Amino acid sequence: MHPSNSFQDTKIPLVHGTGAIPAVGFxxxxxxxxxxxxxxKVALEAGFRHLDCAELYSNEDVVGHAMREAFEAGTVQRKDLFVTTKLWNNNHRPERVSPALEAxxxxxxxxYLDCYLIxxxxxxxxxxxxxxNDEHGQPIYDSGVTLMETWRAMERLVDEGKCRSIGLSDIRLEKVKEIVAAARIKPAVVxxxxxxxxxxxxxxxxxQQHGIVLLAFAPLGHGMEPKITDDPLINAIARRVDKTPAQVALAWAVQRGSALLTTSTNPDRIRQNFDISPLPDDAMQEIRNGIATSVRFNAVVETGVPGFVPQVG
Known part of the structure; x- marks a missing residue:
């Protein structure tokens, strides 16, 4: 699946979509x-070929301009780029899905998109x-649509060629199983x-049993406490393999078969986060067996309200 000395060019084939997703995404x-x-722009120049966006981030236009400038400068061609964006919660009604994608x-x-996620x-x-929100500041949910109805609308986008694959985000295993069991076009990415x-x-x-790519966001815990990059075991491995703790945690993600997303505005860190390579097998086992800390930093799977995205307005 990957070259022996680097994960920079690692791609995971999409069984339920077109092409392959670069394992290391921005x-x-x-x-x-x-x-x-x-x-x-720095990420594309460093070699990243997988960009993860979302309507919710309110900066798709900014990313679009950066990509356009990179295309015009010859940094990258569209065909070599894997671009994902996401359908937000207020657009789950089937008649709103296609207009949201077009926007x-x-x-x-x-x-076209390479992948569109709910x-x-x-x-x-x-x-x-x-x-x-209601008068108590709680989200107003829509009981008039099911996730499966939204998924059917997503499938139609693939039929129409507007996106090459579809998937799910911020979701628990039980819900993934429901969609996989009933879907005509299976999720390519979770x-x-x-x-x-x-x-x-x-x-x-x-x-992995169903040919779905697990895509890890916050692979470094979003810098929140307890910091993954401060973990004693990860630091010991980093010293042993002459990499940073961040590079060790990112390499662990790819080596276990998942893709990942890393974010930074620091040019040196952007390049550093792309420069990851395989860990020794014993290091992989140490991380699996030797880390007892268990933390979920983002409660979005409970409410649909992302913990990392500031609410505007």
């Missing part, structure tokens, strides 16, 4: 538009508000929080 959840545009394509300045399995009240403190072994095993 997440675009960067609030400052100037910083976001520059970070995407994302317009902002990204693209003709951002969370929670449907919010349809409308223009991303976070419709994106969830995943790192050495939340390894999601059962979900990973299910995904």
């Amino acid at each position: 997440g675009t959840l960067i609030r400052d538009p100037v910083a976001a545009k520059e970070a995407v 994302s394509l317009g902002r990204l300045q693209l003709d 951002h969370t399995p929670f449907a919010f009240q349809p409308g223009d508000e991303q976070y419709p 994106q969830v929080e995943c790192h050495p403190y939340l390894p999601e072994w059962e979900l990973l095993e299910f995904c």
Whole structure:
């Protein structure tokens, strides 16, 4: 699946889609538009060929401009880039799915997506508000649509050639199983929080059994406490293999068969996070057996409200 000395060119074939997804991806959840545009350009120059976006991030237009400039500069061609974006919770009604994708394509300045994900399995009240709340500040959910109905609309997007694969995000294994059992076009990708403190072994095993790519977001725990990069075991391995703790945690993710997303606005860190290579087998076993810390940093799987994305308005 990967060359012996680097994970930079590792791709995972999409059994339920077209092509293959680069295992090392760059997440675009960067609030400052100037910083976001520059970070995407640096990431593409460093070699990243997988960009993860979302309507919710409110910067698809910024990412689109960065990609366009990279195309025009000859840094990368569209055919070599894997671009994902996501359907937000207020657009789960089937009649809203295609317009939402078209709007994302317009902002990204693209003709098609490589992958379109349902951002969370929670449907919010349809409308223009991303976070419709009641008088108590609680989300207003939409009981008039099921996740399966939204999925059927996603399948039609593949039929129409608007996206080459579809998938799920911020979701628990039980819900993934429901969709896999009933879907005509199976999920190609399932994106969830995943790192050495939340390894999601059962979900990973299910995904691999069904040809689904598990895509790990927050593979470094989003820098939150307890910090994965401060973990004594990961630091000991990093010293042993002459890599940073971050590089060890990222390599662990790819080596176990998942893809990952890493985000930074620091050019040196962007390049460093792309420069990852296989770990010794004993290091992989140490991480699996020797880390007892168990933490979920983002409660989005409980409510549909992402913990890492500041609410606007």
